[in-house]
Amino acid sequence: MPAPVHSSWLASKWRYRMVFGCISTAFLLAILKSGSLQLNHGEALKGLAEKQYKRTFQVAAARGMVYxxxxxxxxxTVPMDSVYVEPRHIVEKEExxxxxxEALSIPTTKLEKRVAGSRSFAWIQRRIPPATSETVRQLDLRGVGLLKEHQRFYPNHSVAxxxxxxxxxxxxxxxxxxxxxxxxxxxxxxxTSVLRDAKGNRLMTDTGLELSAFRGNDVHLTIDAQMQQVAELALVETVRKFKAKxxxxxAMDPNTGEILVMANAPTFNPNTPGTARRxxxxxxxxxxxxxxxTMKTITFAAALEAGVVHPEESIDCENGKYKLGRHTxxxxxxxxWLTVRDVFKHSSNIGTLKIxxxxxxxxxKDTLxxxxxxxxxxxxxxxxxxGRLPRKDKWGQTRLSTISFGHGLMVTSVQMLAAVGTVANDGVWVQPHVIQRxxxxxxxxIPQRDRKPAHRVFKTETAKTLAQIMQTVVEPGGTGTPAAIPGIAVAGKTGTAEKVDPVTGRYSKDLHLSSFIGFAPADAPEAVVLxxxxxxxxxxxxxxxAGPAFRKITEAxxxxxGIFAAPSEKEIAASKEKQKKNKAKSKMMAAANTVPPLAVEEGAMPDLRGMTLKEALVFLKRVGVVPQIEGxxxxxEQMPKAGAPIVNPRAIELKLAKEQ
Known part of the structure; x- marks a missing residue:
């Protein structure tokens, strides 16, 4: 007997319900799990997902300029590409x-080590040339990328x-x-973050940042690049000429303290620092x-300020030999006997120590x-x-005497420049500085830290008196005549110091430090130079x-x-001789251009024999001929001969010879 229809329908209905219930339960469980993950592990999962398609880069703007x-x-700075790899995204590591x-000219074995493993980032080569960068870009390798960096560049090479x-x-x-x-x-x-494709390559390169707003600050120096170059060339020549170490x-403007030149030789090119790091x-x-x-400048300034000496006062210099304790x-x-003025001019140690x-x-000590x-x-x-001054317990007559002529203390170039600059600035000390803004x-x-305040050290009268004394150094008979600038008053002082032998620990007769310091014009100084x-x-x-280099730098x-040196007597004589020759040359050219025309038939060769080359060329120019010249x-001699027709203007020949 067949089952009732309603029983079959009920069974089917229950199956639908069971399937629906199972699906609903699974869906509900998925929702609950998803909610649990979102609530409890959302941030971690989000980070894992972003790793697949995002990468965070540090975007660097340009370093500031120096002017x-x-x-x-x-x-x-100049922008350049750098090559990097992400090894975990590279599938064909060997390839x-x-x-x-091949693209970077780097050994394959070295690169295999870089791309091996599962690191997230490694540099391959920094700051590559544009052509090489384009070659790498066209390779389109998975896990290989280019980042924009900045290369520091010094356009003047070794200048400063x-x-x-x-x-x-x-x-x-x-x-x-x-x-x-x-x-x-x-x-x-x-x-900033950028998107990546399946190969790990960046899809979006525009960071959306205005990098110019994040570039470094600019530093403006008081240095003058042109003067700096003159100074370096002068120093290089000095080192070469005297085989110096x-x-x-x-150099400094004594009125403002601005350093105009800070030069060294041998020079150094920061573009290629590895080649000459020493x-x-x-x-x-x-x-x-x-x-x-050069320290005598300070000794004389202090003595004149104290009123213990007068420029015309005489001092016994002991015929060049003086016993001071156990030292000579x-x-x-x-x-x-020398006047105070001549003690400075002839650089007498004995006269200076007595002062x-x-x-x-x-x-x-107060002056120092x-x-x-x-x-x-x-x-x-x-x-x-x-620098270094002696300790208080190390002073005494002997130390005072030796320091007065520049031994027994250590100074720096900037200290000496500021000290002599004080004399040039009518007795007012101004702090040297190399940063303009x-x-x-x-x-x-951008505001910078305050400088030391200017302060008076010497009276104006003292400074002007010493400036007059310093001018005698570059006058005939002084120790610094090579530093003289014709037509411009120079105030200066020479220095020749024995150095301590590093082996013996004693002053050496063979190792010296030679120097010259001064300012010009002496009556209205624009520069003090050491x-x-x-x-x-x-x-x-x-x-x-050191005197010749001082002159070149100061003149520049x-x-x-706008202050120019007067020509020397030698230069004046050479200029007069040149003018004389130019005048004679002008007369000859005028005479050549006024040679009367020769009576020759049109199209015929004139008689040029006995003429100078200039005279002959004048005549030939009138007939439109440029000759070939010998001798x-x-x-x-001439070809063709006088009176012959000029058939070929290019075949004219002149043979010249000196009169016997």
């Missing part, structure tokens, strides 16, 4: 290494190289201005040394303190030396060794400020 006082670029090796310094591969300042102002020059780094120079030290800033006789002090030039002893220890010897002057640059990406000036030459050979005196600075002197 000279006239706005010329001393240090800048990738081979292709990159030691002062500017260098940066590391990661753009960190390592020395010089780059290190001292790294926090100002360094760009403000920003992080090194040389340096520093020359990267800025000795104009970091060297501490015994100044020798000697002069290079033996003299008996110092008459002044007394305390007055001299007012001029900031023995302390850093706060240029804000890494490596600035402090710092500006942000929008040109707004030149130091380390261990010159054959010649040692500061006037002979004055010329840039020198007067026309002896």
């Amino acid at each position: 000279d006082r006239e706005g010329r670029t001393l240090a800048g 990738t290494a081979i292709k990159l090796s 190289g030691q002062l500017l310094g260098t940066v590391s591969i990661d753009g960190e300042g390592q020395s010089g201005i780059e290190r001292a102002y790294d926090s100002a020059l360094k760009p403000k780094a920003q992080r 090194s040389a340096w120079a520093i 020359h990267s030290r800025n000795q104009a800033l970091s060297a501490a040394f015994e100044p020798g006789s 002090i000697r002069d290079s030039h033996k003299s008996n 110092a002893l008459a002044m007394g220890e305390q007055r001299f 303190k007012q001029l900031h010897f023995g302390e850093r002057l706060g240029l804000g640059l890494a490596g600035e030396a402090r 710092v500006t942000d990406a929008f040109g707004e000036e 030149v130091v030459v380390d261990e010159p050979q054959e010649k040692k005196f500061g006037g002979l060794v 600075i004055l010329r840039a400020r 020198q002197g007067l026309v002896q």
